[in-house]
Amino acid sequence: FPVVVLISGSGSNLQALIDQSLQGKLNINIAAVISNKAQAYGLERATIAGIATHALDHKLFESREAFDAELQKLIDQYQPKLVVLAGFMRILSETFAKHYEGRMLNIHPSLLPKYKGLNTHQRAIDANDKEHGVSVHFVSPELDAGAVILQASTQIEKNDNADSLATKVHTLEHIIYPLAVKWFSEERLTLSDGAAFLDNTKL
Ligand code: GRF
Numbered sequence: 001f002p003v004v005v006l007i008s009g010s011g012s013n014l015q016a017l018i019d020q021s022l023q024g025k026l027n028i029n030i031a032a033v034i035s036n037k038a039q040a041y042g043l044e045r046a047t048i049a050g051i052a053t054h055a056l057d058h059k060l061f062e063s064r065e066a067f068d069a070e071l072q073k074l075i076d077q078y079q080p081k082l083v084v085l086a087g088f089m090r091i092l093s094e095t096f097a098k099h100y101e102g103r104m105l106n107i108h109p110s111l112l113p114k115y116k117g118l119n120t121h122q123r124a125i126d127a128n129d130k131e132h133g134v135s136v137h138f139v140s141p142e143l144d145a146g147a148v149i150l151q152a153s154t155q156i157e158k159n160d161n162a163d164s165l166a167t168k169v170h171t172l173e174h175i176i177y178p179l180a181v182k183w184f185s186e187e188r189l190t191l192s193d194g195a196a197f198l199d200n201t202k203l
Contacts, residue, residue, distance in 0.1 A: 001028045001185040004080040004090035007035045011042020013086040016174035017047045028189040031078040068096040102191035104139040116144035121162040136180040138191045149196040152176050
Protein backbone atom coordinates (compact mmCIF):
# COMPACT_ATOMS: atom_id res chain seq x y z
CA PHE A 1 0.00 0.00 0.00
CA PRO A 2 2.05 2.96 -1.28
CA VAL A 3 2.23 5.98 1.01
CA VAL A 4 4.12 9.27 0.72
CA VAL A 5 4.88 11.15 3.95
CA LEU A 6 5.43 14.93 4.07
CA ILE A 7 7.41 16.45 6.93
CA SER A 8 9.15 19.67 7.98
CA GLY A 9 10.90 18.66 11.17
CA SER A 10 11.82 15.96 13.63
CA GLY A 11 9.64 13.26 12.14
CA SER A 12 8.76 11.35 15.29
CA ASN A 13 5.36 10.51 13.78
CA LEU A 14 7.13 9.29 10.66
CA GLN A 15 9.28 7.13 12.94
CA ALA A 16 6.17 5.64 14.54
CA LEU A 17 4.91 4.64 11.08
CA ILE A 18 8.31 3.19 10.13
CA ASP A 19 8.53 1.22 13.39
CA GLN A 20 5.05 -0.23 13.11
CA SER A 21 5.71 -1.22 9.49
CA LEU A 22 8.93 -2.97 10.50
CA GLN A 23 7.07 -4.75 13.30
CA GLY A 24 4.52 -5.97 10.79
CA LYS A 25 1.70 -4.10 12.54
CA LEU A 26 1.15 -1.80 9.60
CA ASN A 27 0.99 -3.05 6.05
CA ILE A 28 2.18 0.00 4.15
CA ASN A 29 5.08 0.83 1.90
CA ILE A 30 6.46 4.30 2.61
CA ALA A 31 7.58 5.03 -0.94
CA ALA A 32 9.07 8.45 -0.21
CA VAL A 33 9.48 11.11 2.46
CA ILE A 34 9.45 14.71 1.28
CA SER A 35 10.41 17.74 3.36
CA ASN A 36 10.25 21.43 2.56
CA LYS A 37 13.27 21.82 4.86
CA ALA A 38 16.54 20.15 3.87
CA GLN A 39 17.67 20.07 7.53
CA ALA A 40 14.65 18.18 8.81
CA TYR A 41 15.80 15.32 11.03
CA GLY A 42 12.96 13.20 9.64
CA LEU A 43 14.88 12.94 6.36
CA GLU A 44 17.67 11.17 8.26
CA ARG A 45 15.18 8.83 9.87
CA ALA A 46 13.88 7.97 6.39
CA THR A 47 17.36 7.43 4.97
CA ILE A 48 18.26 5.12 7.86
CA ALA A 49 15.11 3.12 7.05
CA GLY A 50 16.09 2.92 3.37
CA ILE A 51 13.28 5.18 2.18
CA ALA A 52 13.71 7.60 -0.75
CA THR A 53 13.88 11.23 0.37
CA HIS A 54 13.45 14.60 -1.26
CA ALA A 55 13.92 18.14 0.02
CA LEU A 56 11.87 20.72 -1.86
CA ASP A 57 12.55 24.23 -0.59
CA HIS A 58 9.39 26.35 -0.76
CA LYS A 59 11.52 29.51 -0.67
CA LEU A 60 12.77 28.78 -4.18
CA PHE A 61 9.27 29.20 -5.61
CA GLU A 62 7.61 32.49 -6.32
CA SER A 63 4.17 31.46 -5.12
CA ARG A 64 2.43 28.89 -2.95
CA GLU A 65 0.69 27.55 -6.06
CA ALA A 66 4.01 27.07 -7.90
CA PHE A 67 5.51 25.19 -4.94
CA ASP A 68 2.42 23.04 -4.49
CA ALA A 69 2.35 22.17 -8.20
CA GLU A 70 5.94 20.94 -8.05
CA LEU A 71 5.28 19.08 -4.82
CA GLN A 72 2.25 17.40 -6.37
CA LYS A 73 4.32 16.28 -9.36
CA LEU A 74 6.94 14.83 -7.05
CA ILE A 75 4.39 13.01 -4.88
CA ASP A 76 2.47 11.62 -7.85
CA GLN A 77 5.61 10.02 -9.30
CA TYR A 78 5.22 7.52 -6.47
CA GLN A 79 1.50 6.95 -7.17
CA PRO A 80 0.61 6.86 -3.48
CA LYS A 81 -2.79 5.68 -2.33
CA LEU A 82 -2.37 7.88 0.73
CA VAL A 83 -0.47 11.08 1.54
CA VAL A 84 0.40 11.49 5.22
CA LEU A 85 1.19 14.95 6.59
CA ALA A 86 3.39 14.40 9.62
CA GLY A 87 4.45 17.79 10.92
CA PHE A 88 4.38 19.37 7.46
CA MET A 89 4.32 23.06 8.36
CA ARG A 90 2.88 24.52 5.19
CA ILE A 91 -0.54 25.91 4.40
CA LEU A 92 -1.85 24.09 1.35
CA SER A 93 -3.35 25.66 -1.74
CA GLU A 94 -6.91 24.73 -2.59
CA THR A 95 -5.87 22.96 -5.80
CA PHE A 96 -3.41 20.78 -3.90
CA ALA A 97 -5.86 19.94 -1.11
CA LYS A 98 -8.59 19.07 -3.60
CA HIS A 99 -6.25 16.87 -5.65
CA TYR A 100 -5.71 14.63 -2.61
CA GLU A 101 -9.20 14.94 -1.18
CA GLY A 102 -10.14 11.77 0.70
CA ARG A 103 -6.60 10.41 0.49
CA MET A 104 -4.55 12.83 2.58
CA LEU A 105 -4.39 12.79 6.39
CA ASN A 106 -3.00 15.27 8.91
CA ILE A 107 -2.33 15.14 12.63
CA HIS A 108 -2.98 18.29 14.63
CA PRO A 109 -1.99 18.75 18.29
CA SER A 110 -5.31 19.91 19.70
CA LEU A 111 -8.79 18.61 20.30
CA LEU A 112 -10.24 20.05 17.10
CA PRO A 113 -12.22 22.17 16.46
CA LYS A 114 -10.34 23.88 19.30
CA TYR A 115 -7.03 25.60 18.56
CA LYS A 116 -6.48 25.42 14.85
CA GLY A 117 -3.09 26.76 13.78
CA LEU A 118 0.03 27.16 15.92
CA ASN A 119 1.00 27.19 19.64
CA THR A 120 -1.82 24.87 20.57
CA HIS A 121 -0.30 23.66 23.86
CA GLN A 122 0.20 27.16 25.26
CA ARG A 123 -3.25 28.21 24.11
CA ALA A 124 -4.86 25.28 25.95
CA ILE A 125 -2.96 26.21 29.15
CA ASP A 126 -3.83 29.90 28.81
CA ALA A 127 -7.49 29.02 28.44
CA ASN A 128 -7.34 26.98 31.69
CA ASP A 129 -8.53 23.90 29.86
CA LYS A 130 -8.78 20.73 31.92
CA GLU A 131 -7.80 18.57 28.98
CA HIS A 132 -5.88 18.77 25.77
CA GLY A 133 -5.04 16.34 23.04
CA VAL A 134 -4.56 15.51 19.41
CA SER A 135 -6.69 14.89 16.32
CA VAL A 136 -6.17 12.95 13.11
CA HIS A 137 -8.25 14.33 10.27
CA PHE A 138 -8.75 14.24 6.54
CA VAL A 139 -7.24 17.31 4.90
CA SER A 140 -9.59 19.83 3.37
CA PRO A 141 -8.66 23.19 1.80
CA GLU A 142 -9.42 25.11 5.00
CA LEU A 143 -6.61 24.88 7.60
CA ASP A 144 -7.12 22.16 10.25
CA ALA A 145 -10.81 21.98 9.40
CA GLY A 146 -11.18 18.63 7.63
CA ALA A 147 -13.25 15.71 8.90
CA VAL A 148 -11.92 14.39 12.21
CA ILE A 149 -11.13 10.65 12.24
CA LEU A 150 -10.03 10.11 15.82
CA GLN A 151 -8.79 12.01 18.84
CA ALA A 152 -6.93 11.22 22.03
CA SER A 153 -6.82 13.39 25.10
CA THR A 154 -4.74 13.91 28.22
CA GLN A 155 -5.33 15.89 31.40
CA ILE A 156 -3.66 19.23 31.91
CA GLU A 157 -2.04 19.14 35.35
CA LYS A 158 -1.33 22.25 37.42
CA ASN A 159 2.41 22.09 36.81
CA ASP A 160 2.19 21.43 33.06
CA ASN A 161 3.82 23.87 30.67
CA ALA A 162 3.77 23.92 26.87
CA ASP A 163 6.79 21.58 26.69
CA SER A 164 5.51 18.97 29.13
CA LEU A 165 2.14 19.03 27.41
CA ALA A 166 3.77 18.65 23.99
CA THR A 167 5.59 15.57 25.26
CA LYS A 168 2.36 14.01 26.55
CA VAL A 169 0.57 14.80 23.30
CA HIS A 170 3.39 13.33 21.20
CA THR A 171 3.01 10.01 23.02
CA LEU A 172 -0.64 9.98 22.03
CA GLU A 173 0.19 10.98 18.45
CA HIS A 174 2.44 7.98 18.01
CA ILE A 175 -0.44 5.71 18.98
CA ILE A 176 -3.34 7.21 17.05
CA TYR A 177 -1.66 8.22 13.79
CA PRO A 178 -0.45 4.71 12.88
CA LEU A 179 -3.91 3.43 13.81
CA ALA A 180 -5.68 5.80 11.42
CA VAL A 181 -3.17 4.96 8.67
CA LYS A 182 -3.77 1.26 9.33
CA TRP A 183 -7.53 1.68 8.92
CA PHE A 184 -7.02 3.61 5.70
CA SER A 185 -4.61 1.01 4.30
CA GLU A 186 -7.17 -1.70 5.06
CA GLU A 187 -9.65 0.33 2.99
CA ARG A 188 -11.95 0.65 5.99
CA LEU A 189 -11.64 4.40 6.35
CA THR A 190 -13.12 6.80 3.80
CA LEU A 191 -14.24 10.38 3.52
CA SER A 192 -17.95 10.16 2.87
CA ASP A 193 -20.20 13.23 2.48
CA GLY A 194 -17.63 15.34 4.30
CA ALA A 195 -17.35 13.01 7.31
CA ALA A 196 -14.91 10.28 8.24
CA PHE A 197 -16.52 6.87 7.80
CA LEU A 198 -15.09 3.72 9.40
CA ASP A 199 -16.49 0.51 7.92
CA ASN A 200 -17.01 -1.91 10.80
CA THR A 201 -17.97 -4.78 8.51
CA LYS A 202 -14.37 -5.04 7.31
CA LEU A 203 -12.82 -5.94 10.64
C1 GRF B 1 3.23 17.10 15.86
O1 GRF B 1 3.00 17.72 17.09
C2 GRF B 1 2.01 17.16 15.00
O2 GRF B 1 0.83 17.09 15.71
C3 GRF B 1 2.15 18.48 14.33
O3 GRF B 1 3.53 18.62 14.10
C4 GRF B 1 4.25 17.86 15.05
C5 GRF B 1 5.16 16.93 14.30
O4 GRF B 1 6.05 16.25 15.15
N1 GRF B 1 1.34 18.54 13.14
P1 GRF B 1 7.07 15.21 14.53
O5 GRF B 1 7.89 15.93 13.46
O6 GRF B 1 6.29 14.07 13.95
O7 GRF B 1 7.94 14.78 15.67
